[in-house]
Amino acid sequence: MIARSQLRAGVGSLVFCASALIAHVGIAQDQSAAPSDAAAPAAEDAAPADPELAAMIETGHTEYLKNCRPCHGSKGTAGVPLAGNEKVSGGPDYLIWAILTGPGYMPEFAPALSNEQIAAIATYIENSWGNSNGLVTPDDVQSAR
Ligand code: HEC
Numbered sequence: 001m002i003a004r005s006q007l008r009a010g011v012g013s014l015v016f017c018a019s020a021l022i023a024h025v026g027i028a029q030d031q032s033a034a035p036s037d038a039a040a041p042a043a044e045d046a047a048p049a050d051p052e053l054a055a056m057i058e059t060g061h062t063e064y065l066k067n068c069r070p071c072h073g074s075k076g077t078a079g080v081p082l083a084g085n086e087k088v089s090g091g092p093d094y095l096i097w098a099i100l101t102g103p104g105y106m107p108e109f110a111p112a113l114s115n116e117q118i119a120a121i122a123t124y125i126e127n128s129w130g131n132s133n134g135l136v137t138p139d140d141v142q143s144a145r
Pocket residue numbers: 064067068069070071072079080081082085087088094095098099103104105106107109121
């Protein structure tokens with residue numbers, strides 16, 4: 001009897017946990033949908049005004065997902081967060097330095113990525129997640145090497 005009721009309680013809390021998890025994931029998705037929905041029109045707005053900036057953001061997004069997402073997450077919120085990070089949102093200089101040199105346990109990307117790739121990644125980050133710091137050029141990266 002005791003064992004059976006414990007089992008029932010166990011199953012009950014398992015079901016509860018599962019539904020709580022589903023509810024939590026649902027909320028998390030809702031929350032993550034909101035900022036990207038808000039950011040999407042801004043990126044689209046930038047397209048006609050500055051096609052060069054829009055193209056760099058798009059290239060940079062692809063490069064970011066390839067090179068940075070494993071540690072910093074697709075929205076810059078994982079590991080050491082890049083989204084909402086004042087050192088990053090203040091302008092591209094610190095970001096470029098970090099990508100080139102790889103502080104702490106981060107790999108250095110100076111040998112692996114071109115100035116164009118790093119400029120694109122920096123442009124993407126500096127114009128995402130509430131940042132709007134404009135174009136970062138390959139020359140900016142070259143002069144930081
Ligand atoms: C292998 C994991 C890894 C990858 C890949 C990685 N990083 Fe990092 N990154 C880290 C770690 C760990 C730190 C914290 C370093 C330290 O100890 O200061 C960091 C720190 C940073 C910082 C400094 C943050 C701060 O608050 O000082 C920036 C900016 C940054 N990373 C950007 C990037 C970008 C952009 C990419 C892609 C080109 C990238 N990282 C790829 C692991 C990674």
